[in-house]
Structure formats: structure tokens, C-alpha cells
Amino acid sequence: MEASGADDSMVLNALFSQSPQGLFVLDTELRVVRFNPSARALRRLSAEEVVGHTVGEFAPGFPAAELTGLAREVLATGEPLRDHLVRGSTRTQPRHTLAVEVSLFRLNDADGGVLGLVAVLEDVTERQAGADRLAVLGRVHRSVGSTLDERSTAGELARALAPGFAETAFVHLSDAAGGGGAARPGPLPADTPLRVAGHAPESARPPDRGGDRPFPFPTPFTQVLNDARARLLTLSADTPWLRTDPERFAPLVEAGVHSMIVAPLRVRDEVLGLLTLCRTLRTDAFGEADLDLARQAALAGAAHLDNARAYHREHTIASALQHRLQPRPAPELSAVETAQVYLPESAGGDWFDVIPLSGARVALVVGDVTGHGIEAAATMGQLRIALRGLASQDLEPDELFTHLDEVAAIIGTEPPDASPAYVATCAVAVYDPVTLTCVLLRAGHPAPVVLDPQGAPVAVEVPEGPALGAGGGGGYTPVSVQLAPGSLLALYTDGLVAACGPDESCRRRRLENFLAPMDRSLTELADTALYALAPPRDDDAVLLLARTRALPQEHVTVWTLPTDGSVVATARRLVEQQLSAWGLSGAASDTELIVSELVTNAILHGKGPIRLRLILDGDRLLSEVTDANGAAPHLRHAREGDEGGRGLFIVMRLSSRWGVRHTRRDKTIWSEQRLVPERDGAA
Numbered sequence: 001m002e003a004s005g006a007d008d009s010m011v012l013n014a015l016f017s018q019s020p021q022g023l024f025v026l027d028t029e030l031r032v033v034r035f036n037p038s039a040r041a042l043r044r045l046s047a048e049e050v051v052g053h054t055v056g057e058f059a060p061g062f063p064a065a066e067l068t069g070l071a072r073e074v075l076a077t078g079e080p081l082r083d084h085l086v087r088g089s090t091r092t093q094p095r096h097t098l099a100v101e102v103s104l105f106r107l108n109d110a111d112g113g114v115l116g117l118v119a120v121l122e123d124v125t126e127r128q129a130g131a132d133r134l135a136v137l138g139r140v141h142r143s144v145g146s147t148l149d150e151r152s153t154a155g156e157l158a159r160a161l162a163p164g165f166a167e168t169a170f171v172h173l174s175d176a177a178g179g180g181g182a183a184r185p186g187p188l189p190a191d192t193p194l195r196v197a198g199h200a201p202e203s204a205r206p207p208d209r210g211g212d213r214p215f216p217f218p219t220p221f222t223q224v225l226n227d228a229r230a231r232l233l234t235l236s237a238d239t240p241w242l243r244t245d246p247e248r249f250a251p252l253v254e255a256g257v258h259s260m261i262v263a264p265l266r267v268r269d270e271v272l273g274l275l276t277l278c279r280t281l282r283t284d285a286f287g288e289a290d291l292d293l294a295r296q297a298a299l300a301g302a303a304h305l306d307n308a309r310a311y312h313r314e315h316t317i318a319s320a321l322q323h324r325l326q327p328r329p330a331p332e333l334s335a336v337e338t339a340q341v342y343l344p345e346s347a348g349g350d351w352f353d354v355i356p357l358s359g360a361r362v363a364l365v366v367g368d369v370t371g372h373g374i375e376a377a378a379t380m381g382q383l384r385i386a387l388r389g390l391a392s393q394d395l396e397p398d399e400l401f402t403h404l405d406e407v408a409a410i411i412g413t414e415p416p417d418a419s420p421a422y423v424a425t426c427a428v429a430v431y432d433p434v435t436l437t438c439v440l441l442r443a444g445h446p447a448p449v450v451l452d453p454q455g456a457p458v459a460v461e462v463p464e465g466p467a468l469g470a471g472g473g474g475g476y477t478p479v480s481v482q483l484a485p486g487s488l489l490a491l492y493t494d495g496l497v498a499a500c501g502p503d504e505s506c507r508r509r510r511l512e513n514f515l516a517p518m519d520r521s522l523t524e525l526a527d528t529a530l531y532a533l534a535p536p537r538d539d540d541a542v543l544l545l546a547r548t549r550a551l552p553q554e555h556v557t558v559w560t561l562p563t564d565g566s567v568v569a570t571a572r573r574l575v576e577q578q579l580s581a582w583g584l585s586g587a588a589s590d591t592e593l594i595v596s597e598l599v600t601n602a603i604l605h606g607k608g609p610i611r612l613r614l615i616l617d618g619d620r621l622l623s624e625v626t627d628a629n630g631a632a633p634h635l636r637h638a639r640e641g642d643e644g645g646r647g648l649f650i651v652m653r654l655s656s657r658w659g660v661r662h663t664r665r666d667k668t669i670w671s672e673q674r675l676v677p678e679r680d681g682a683a
Contacts, residue, residue: 021120022035022036023035023118024119024121025119026071026116026117026118028075030068030117031054032050033051033116054068061088062089066086067102071117074104075117078108080103080104080105081103083101083102084102084103085100085102087099087100096284097283097284099123099125099129100125101122101124102120103119103120103122130289136160136161137293140296140297148308148311149308150173150309150312152308153198153301153305154305155171157297157304158170158198158200159200161200161275162200162201166261166277167278167283168257169204169275170196170198170204170275170276172194172221172275173305174188174192174193174271187226187227188271189225190214190215190226192225193214194214194215195212216241218241219244220233220260224262224263228264228271229264230294231261231262231263232259232286232288233261234258234285235252237253257280260277261277261294262274262277263294265298265301266302267306272302275294275297275298275301333362334551334618335431335433335548335549336431336546336547338522338545339522339525339545340526340545341526341543342541343495343535344540350493350540350541351380351384352365352367352542353387354544354546355391358394358624358659358661358670359432359434359668359670360617360622361431362546363428364429364491364546365427365428365491365544366426366427367383367384367424367468369424370424379411383411383424390404396478396663398477401426401441401476404468405469408469409469411469423470424468425442425468427440427462428440428441429489431483437480438450438480438548440481441462441478442463442465443464443466443467443476444466444470446493446508447464448491449488449490449492449511449515450487450488451490451512451516452483452484453485455488455515455517455518456516458487462479463477463479485549485550486548488515488545488548489545491542491543492543493541493542495539496511496530497510497533499535499536500533511533514528514529514532515529551617555616556616558611559612560610560612561599561611562609563602563603563607563609564603565600567599567610568596571612572592574612575592575595576592578614579591590654591673594623594651594654594673595612595623597650598647598651598671599612599625600647601625601669602625605629606627606628607629611627612624612625619675620672621672621675622670625669627666628666629666654673655673658671
């Protein structure tokens with residue numbers, strides 16, 4: 001028994017003297033009875049400073065309250081505590097943080113009485129530092145790049161690194177990276193202006209409060225820009241490069257920054273800016289492993305910043321393209337007064353158009369192309385040009401949409417592997433100020449809102465045809481409605497009313513309410529609706545308003561003529577008399593010739609009866625001849641010796657515009673002349 005006791009004592013002594021782990025025996029008051037001085041946290045402490053003292057007395061840099069609470073719980077329950085991680089510092093190295101795993105076991109005597117505790121401490125500082133660095137890098141990958149906004153991305157990068165890995169973090173970007181242009185390849189000159197795009201924490205004072213300007217030369221900042229190599233720096237009050245601009249670098253000195261990392265934000269061969277990380281006197285200096293982490297974080301952040309920059313550049317180009325493809329200010333028309341709100345916030349494919357048509361009519365168009373960016377803007381431009389081209393042929397609205405759907409289907413299959421559900425939606429209103437009729441048509445788009453001159457909604461059910469390019473094969477049904485002068489038409493895209501929720505009827509009612517005050521100008525109504533509806537900024541929005549007018553009855557004259565050759569002279573005489581009544585005798589010669597050719601063409605190739613209509617529309621004189629033959633005429637150049645074939649050629653030469661308008665019952669050949677103001681005394 002005695003030999004066994006001696007052996008136990010020898011083993012115990014060897015354990016306390018040779019164990020690489022820290023061993024402590026604590027009494028029930030949690031005071032140290034015996035310990036292993038090889039524990040890293042105690043290497044410079046004497047036995048007198050430890051034995052008989054609690055952890056809070058000999059290691060005040062560790063969380064004494066937390067450790068005491070855990071120890072008392074083990075004393076009370078007997079349940080051991082294993083590998084509990086705590087962090088702290090020692091008296092001899094107050095700026096160096098240790099990570100220690102603590103295990104506690106209760107000591108009992110032979111009768112089960114509680115003698116105290118055994119505490120086993122394992123220094124895991126290096127291992128935990130590696131885990132912490134991995135956690136920081138994981139946080140960078142998880143939290144950076146949640147948006148395609150450059151400032152948000154820069155802020156996310158800074159907040160992923162500070163406070164925590166560093167006390168403060170600053171992200172500086174060059175003007176090229178922030179302005180939507182392409183950053184220059186290779187190193188950046190020392191005089192490159194940089195701006196703070198993000199920093200953390202919010203209270204941090206960046207070392208360049210003056211705004212966009214270059215860093216002083218030579219400094220670590222300019223050196224990193226020059227060779228794109230990260231720097232690990234030690235700072236003190238007498239660091240030479242701080243003297244290049246003492247006022248600018250004063251925040252670093254005042255904050256007690258003693259360790260810094262400056263890393264390039266580099267993607268491919270381009271340097272977008274700098275990532276600067278700072279540690280103060282309260283924490284350890286950065287090491288080589290930290291420098292490697294900063295490089296990886298900078299690479300990840302730079303990739304997201306480059307994405308944001310590319311998106312911004314594409315958004316800028318798409319917005320410019322979209323603006324360029326939109327119509328110039330709407331022409332002054334006798335048919336309608338117009339105003340519009342156009343917000344290409346997401347650089348998508350929303351568009352509008354006001355297209356003058358023959359017979360003093362006008363087409364009001366609003367459309368919405370799927371997607372965003374350059375592709376959507378380009379598609380919008382193609383559809384808008386196609387629609388204008390089709391409208392110039394004076395097609396019936398449903399026929400126009402059928403052809404436009406075919407164009408959209410072709411666009412939607414380029415490249416061949418593309419197969420969108422549809423290309424665009426569109427709504428059209430064609431208003432005639434002579435007959436006061438309005439034809440409404442839509443392709444997968446919200447129906448236009450119609451209000452009477454008193455501001456009351458006009459109930460018009462416009463069937464929803466298939467969206468353009470959806471492969472519906474037509475199926476567009478126009479609706480015609482009579483509108484009193486002063487009525488209001490509103491065509492819009494979904495983006496305008498997105499904040500109102502998905503209920504289409506609720507959206508329409510809200511818009512109708514905002515447009516009801518008919519005593520206000522169209523511009524005021526458009527702005528009021530915009531402010532009240534508050535469309536989100538992540539989508540385009542269009543609102544096109546048109547207030548209808550009526551052409552004065554005295555500016556429209558219609559005659560019905562028989563299909564007889566003798567009526568040509570009658571038609572010329574009627575035109576001469578009407579132009580004289582309008583004070584346009586100077587235009588009589590050309591107009592009589594145009595009308596005589598059109599009437600002759602209708603007699604020879606059309607079916608009676610023939611209708612002749614003259615319209616005086618501001619500075620335009622419109623001549624129209626309608627017959628019941630739907631066949632289109634052909635313009636040809638007569639050869640020398642031909643006795644005919646020059647009629648439509650003459651009409652074309654005397655007109656500013658001319659064309660053919662078809663309906664299901666007849667066709668109309670029309671001519672438009674621009675009137676020149678007659679001088680006093682002129683015939």
C-alpha cells in the first residue's frame with residue numbers, strides 16, 4: 001500500500017510538471033491549491049501569485065464571472081464541463097488575446113464529499129485563430145454581393161470585416177469604377193482620385209474626409225495602387241509616411257491604429273480600388289495569416305464590385321439607349337393634347353408613342369418589353385419602329401397587332417435557343433377627332449382608363465388579347481367607343497401601379513381617382529398620379545395621358561359622287577369653292593389636280609359610290625377619296641408614249657405625304673399637303 005501511494009505521488013508530480021496542458025486543483029472556494037506552471041497564460045507568474053488566488057485575481061484578462069459561474073455549477077451538480085472556449089489576455093501580454101478550452105471535473109473524497117475541482121486548460125489560440133479566419137471569410141462570401149449596387153456592396157464588404165477581424169475597415173474605389181465606365185487595366189497612377197464607397201463601423205473616421213482625391217505620395221496606398229500587392233503595416237506616431245499629410249492621416253493616429261493591411265481590390269488585370277483594415281492598441285497586430293485572409297476577402301469583394309460596376313455600366317447604356325429610342329416631344333395635334341410620365345428606372349423595355357395617322361387621327365401606344373438591360377431596350381426599339389412602320393400603312397388595329405405579334409415572335413426566337421413566354425405587352429388607342437370615335441385594343445396589357453369630360457369613369461370592356469410574341473396567332477378584338485370632346489385617355493404600364501397590389505380593378509380605381517379632377521392640366525394630373533401611386537424604383541413606369549378634342553365641323557367637308565367621268569370637273573369645282581371659303585385659294589391649283597387624279601382613279605378602278613372629303617387640320621390640308629373596291633392601287637412610272645399611269649405619281653409629287661387606308665368595307669386614298677401662309681394680296 002505504501003509503495004502504491006508513493007507511485008501515485010510520483011505520477012501526480014510528473015503529471016503536473018510535464019503535462020503540456022494547464023492543470024489546476026481548486027478548493028471549494030475556487031482558490032488554486034496546485035497548478036501546472038507550463039500553462040501559457042501563467043508562464044511569467046510566480047507560484048505566490050497563483051496559489052491561494054481565484055482566476056479573477058491572477059488572470060483578470062479572462063472572463064472571471066463566466067468561469068466562476070461554470071465552476072460553481074460543476075461543484076453543485078457533479079456534471080463535468082468539457083472543452084468550453086474562453087478568450088482573454090494575461091497581465092504580461094495585455095494586447096495579445098488567448099483562446100483557451102476549459103474542462104472542469106469535480107473532486108470527491110472516499111465518502112462522496114466534495115473536495116474541489118480539477119481544471120484542465122488547453123491553449124487553442126492558433127487553432128482558433130485559423131477557425132476565426134475561416135469564419136470571417138465565410139461571412140464575406142455570405143454577406144457581400146446581395147445587391148448590384150456598388151455602395152451597398154462596398155458597405156457589405158467593410159461590415160463583414162469590421163468590427164471583428166479589424167476594428168475599422170474602409171473601401172476606396174477609383175472614379176472609373178464608380179462612374180459606369182471601364183476601369184483601366186493594370187496598376188493605377190498614384191494621382192488616381194479615390195473615394196470612400198463603404199466603411200465600418202458607422203462611427204469610423206476615414207483617412208480622407210476631403211472627398212474624392214488622390215492619396216499623398218509616396219504612401220502604402222499609392223504603392224498598392226502601383227504594384228497591386230497587399231501590404232502589412234506597423235504604425236506609430238513617428239511613421240514617416242504619415243507626415244506626407246498629417247491632417248489627412250490624423251484619424252489613424254487619434255484612433256491609436258498600430259497595425260494595418262492595405263490590399264488591392266483587383267479583378268482580372270484591373271485595380272478597382274483599395275481595402276484598408278486597421279487594428280488599434282486594444283487588439284493584436286495583424287500577422288501573415290491575416291494578410292492572406294485580407295487578400296482573399298479583397299478578391300471576393302472585388303468580384304462583386306466588378307459585377308455591380310458592370311451592371312451600373314450596362315444600366316447606364318441601356319437607359320441612354322432607351323431614352324434615345326423614345327419619341328421626341330409629342331407633336332402638336334388637333335386631335336388630342338398629351339402629357340406623359342416616363343421613368344426608365346430599371347432600364348427595362350417600357351415605352352410609349354404618339355403617332356399621327358391619316359385623316360387627322362392619332363394612335364396612342366404604351367408597351368412593356370420583358371426583361372431589363374440593353375437587350376430589353378433594343379427589343380423595345382425594334383418593336384416601336386415596327387409598330388410605327390405598320391401604323392404608316394393605315395392597317396386596322398387588330399390587323400396591326402397581328403403583324404406586330406409576328407414581328408415579336410421573330411425577335412423572341414433570336415438567338416434560336418431563346419424561348420421566352422412572350423416578348424412584350426402593348427395597348428393602343430386610335431382616336432378620330434372627326435367622328436369622335438376611339439378604338440381600343442390590348443395585347444396582354446392593362447386596359448386603358450377612360451374618363452368623360454366630368455371625370456367619371458367610362459365603362460369600356462377591352463378584351464385582353466395574347467401578349468406579343470406569345471404564339472397566340474392573333475385573337476385581338478378591338479372595341480370602339482364614342483368620346484365627347486374633353487374626355488381623358490390614360491395608358492400605363494404595370495410599374496406605375498405596382499405599389500397598389502396585384503388586384504387589377506383596385507389599381508384602375510386608384511388611377512381613376514387621381515385623374516378625376518378634370519380642371520387640372522395634364523402635366524399636373526400626371527405628376528399627381530405619380531406622387532400618389534409612388535411606383536417602386538426597381539421597375540420602369542409609363543403613364544400617357546391624352547385629352548380629346550374635336551375638329552370644328554366647318555373644317556370638314558364631305559361629298560358623295562357617282563362613278564361617272566363627268567364628276568371629275570364637278571369635284572375640281574367643289575374643291576375650288578371650299579378652299580376659297582377657307583381662305584386657301586393659293587393651294588387650289590395643286591389640290592384640284594390631286595383630287596381630280598384621285599377621283600379619276602376611283603372611277604376607273606374602284607366601285608361606287610365615291611366619297612370625297614376635305615379636312616383642314618391646322619397647317620395641313622387633307623384630301624381623301626373613298627370607294628368600295630378594297631384592292632390597293634399601285635404606283636408606277638409611266639414610260640414615254642404611255643397615255644396613262646401618271647396619276648398617283650402626280651399625287652405623290654404634290655403631297656407631303658400620301659397613302660391608302662383600308663377598312664373591311666372600302667379603301668381610301670389620301671393626300672396631305674403642308675400649307676404655306678399666304679401673303680397679303682396673294683391669290
